[in-house]
Amino acid sequence: MNHQGELEFGVRKPRALSVSQLVRMVRESLESNLDQCWVVGEVSNARLAPSGHLYLTLKDARSAIAVVMFRSASERLRFRVNDGLQVLVRGRVSLYEARGTLQFYAEEIQPRGLGALQLAFEQLKQKLAAEGLFDVARKRPVPFLPRTVGIVTALGGAALRDMLFILMGRNPNLHVLIRPTRVQGAGAAADVAAGLDELNRDGRCEVIIVGRGGGSLEDLWAFNEEIVARAIRRSAIPVISAVGHEIDYTIADFAADVRAPTPTAAAHLATASKEELKQRVDETAATLVGAMRGVVAAYRKDVAQLARRVRNPAAQLRQNRQRVDDAAGALNAAALRALHDRRSRVTHLAQRLRAPLDVARELRNRAARAALHLAHRLSAMVQARRVQTARAAVNLGRSSLPQRAGAHRRELAAHTEHLIGRMHRAVEMRRHRLAQLAARLDSLSPLKVLERGYAVAVNLRDGHAITDAASVEIGDELEVRVNRGRIRAVTSARQT
Amino acid sequence: MANQEKKFEDELKELEDTVARIDSGELSLEESIQAFEHGVALVRSLNQKLDEAEKKIEVLVRDSQGELRTTPYRVEAKNGGEEEE
Numbered sequence: 124m125n126h127q128g129e130l131e132f133g134v135r136k137p138r139a140l141s142v143s144q145l146v147r148m149v150r151e152s153l154e155s156n157l158d159q160c161w162v163v164g165e166v167s168n169a170r171l172a173p174s175g176h177l178y179l180t181l182k183d184a185r186s187a188i189a190v191v192m193f194r195s196a197s198e199r200l201r202f203r204v205n206d207g208l209q210v211l212v213r214g215r216v217s218l219y220e221a222r223g224t225l226q227f228y229a230e231e232i233q234p235r236g237l238g239a240l241q242l243a244f245e246q247l248k249q250k251l252a253a254e255g256l257f258d259v260a261r262k263r264p265v266p267f268l269p270r271t272v273g274i275v276t277a278l279g280g281a282a283l284r285d286m287l288f289i290l291m292g293r294n295p296n297l298h299v300l301i302r303p304t305r306v307q308g309a310g311a312a313a314d315v316a317a318g319l320d321e322l323n324r325d326g327r328c329e330v331i332i333v334g335r336g337g338g339s340l341e342d343l344w345a346f347n348e349e350i351v352a353r354a355i356r357r358s359a360i361p362v363i364s365a366v367g368h369e370i371d372y373t374i375a376d377f378a379a380d381v382r383a384p385t386p387t388a389a390a391h392l393a394t395a396s397k398e399e400l401k402q403r404v405d406e407t408a409a410t411l412v413g414a415m416r417g418v419v420a421a422y423r424k425d426v427a428q429l430a431r432r433v434r435n436p437a438a439q440l441r442q443n444r445q446r447v448d449d450a451a452g453a454l455n456a457a458a459l460r461a462l463h464d465r466r467s468r469v470t471h472l473a474q475r476l477r478a479p480l481d482v483a484r485e486l487r488n489r490a491a492r493a494a495l496h497l498a499h500r501l502s503a504m505v506q507a508r509r510v511q512t513a514r515a516a517v518n519l520g521r522s523s524l525p526q527r528a529g530a531h532r533r534e535l536a537a538h539t540e541h542l543i544g545r546m547h548r549a550v551e552m553r554r555h556r557l558a559q560l561a562a563r564l565d566s567l568s569p570l571k572v573l574e575r576g577y578a579v580a581v582n583l584r585d586g587h588a589i590t591d592a593a594s595v596e597i598g599d600e601l602e603v604r605v606n607r608g609r610i611r612a613v614t615s616a617r618q619t
Numbered sequence: 620m621a622n623q624e625k626k627f628e629d630e631l632k633e634l635e636d637t638v639a640r641i642d643s644g645e646l647s648l649e650e651s652i653q654a655f656e657h658g659v660a661l662v663r664s665l666n667q668k669l670d671e672a673e674k675k676i677e678v679l680v681r682d683s684q685g686e687l688r689t690t691p692y693r694v695e696a697k698n699g700g701e702e703e704e
Binding site: 266268273297298299300302303318322397403407408410415418421422 | 626627628631634635637638641642644646648651652655658659662665666668669670671672673674675676677678679680687689692
């Protein structure tokens with residue numbers, strides 16, 4: 124073709140070419156001279172058309188060229204070709220005949236510096252992080268003691284064997300539900316995502332482990348795909364990611380509720396050791412019993428202390444009782460004394476009841492004796508005066524003084540009269556006193572006392588008024604004098 | 620997934636709290652005895668929870684109708700798919 128072009132331009136005289144001819148000639152010339160090559164540049168105006176073709180402009184400081192990547196190639200891109208990205212593009216230059224524009228037809232695009240997968244990883248990570256898919260707030264705790272654990276992994280993989288070994292070792296009662304999936308290659312990511320969804324639909328698991336053993340970045344790639352990350356986040360059951368080795372971080376790890384560095388570690392995280400728990404329960408139970416023993420012991424000690432303190436009140440009580448007894452005794456004694464006083468007063472009164480009768484008689488006798496004595500003395504005195512008078516008369520007669528005798532006689536008569544008057548007054552006074560005494564006596568009369576309700580009891584055995592119960596024998600007949608009348612009584616009991 | 624009954628760890632925590640409460644000496648004897656009885660019940664429940672799940676390893680598969688069902692796991696079972704490591 125080249126020689127033909129040269130011939131046409133060089134040898135033959137010029138003739139007009141159609142546009143199509145020209146463009147085709149240019150295209151053919153370009154394609155034959157410019158082999159496939161790698162071009163370095165910065166992406167701008169990148170645009171993924173609905174058809175799946177990727178359009179962009181690759182540029183450097185001075186020039187730019189339009190780039191198109193057809194769907195068949197763009198589909199294999201793991202990262203997004205964003206503006207500003209420094210890329211290496213492999214392809215060939217050609218002419219877009221419809222517009223006659225120069226275009227670079229890209230077969231492959233690689234990010235500069237990073238590997239394509241790394242870039243894809245970073246891009247997806249950024250995108251999902253921006254969506255909040257990795258938010259810590261979304262992380263759910265793994266149940267402490269799940270009864271059923273789900274596993275999404277390859278059925279024949281070493282990862283599953285490792286996990287089962289650990290799970291059954293830690294909790295022999297565990298129920299494990301395995302959802303086999305492809306874990307690498309085409310469709311693996313979709314299978315893993317479907318597995319997560321199916322375990323959720325089954326609903327029995329309390330926690331799901333999703334993962335696989337170690338491998339290359341390519342091998343682990345399914346776990347870096349958006350579809351897996353979204354399925355993990357969508358799961359209603361907490362998900363533990365367990366992909367590769369400790370150094371391998373995948374998007375699944377970021378999306379999961381818990382990232383386990385290895386499948387073995389995931390198995391540890393998924394279920395607690397039954398033995399350890401049993402031990403803990405046993406120990407806590409022992410502590411419980413110990414604590415209760417402590418409480419009981421403490422209360423027992425309190426009770427003992429209180430009991431010691433209670434002894435004092437008991438003594439106090441005894442003392443109080445003694446005081447009450449003493450007081451009761453004193454009261455009793457006082458009552459007895461009072462009773463005795465009353466009794467002696469009654470006795471005394473009774474004595475006095477009897478006495479006035481005698482006293483009155485006695486007084487009357489004494490008054491009579493006094494009157495008699497008085498009369499004797501009066502007559503003696505009168506006799507004495509008379510003798511004196513006679514003697515004086517003799518003496519007068521002897522002195523022969525009749526006048527003096529007459530005077531003496533008159534004086535004597537006056538004296539006598541005066542004396543007799545005084546005697547009468549003296550007798551009258553005594554009579555008056557006697558009357559007063561009689562009146563008082565009357566007020567003291569036993570009858571008056573009897574009027575007040577007292578009674579006099581006379582023992583008919585000896586006729587004496589009773590002042591001492593001891594003087595009365597059981598069976599003695601008593602006459603009880605009351606204000607009006609007498610009562611005959613028989614002694615049935617006595618108290619001294 | 621929804622666990623109606625109390626979770627193991629909650630019960631264990633409750634048991635430990637119960638012990639602490641009894642130990643604190645702040646409870647009356649009556650309350651202590653009540654707490655103790657509660658603790659004993661928790662110990663029983665905890666031990667039961669540790670034993671209650673039945674050991675079982677199953678594989679979730681789709682049958683011909685596309686329905687999910689489980690089959691017993693056999694170590695030899697190979698899915699003929701991917702190799703790992």
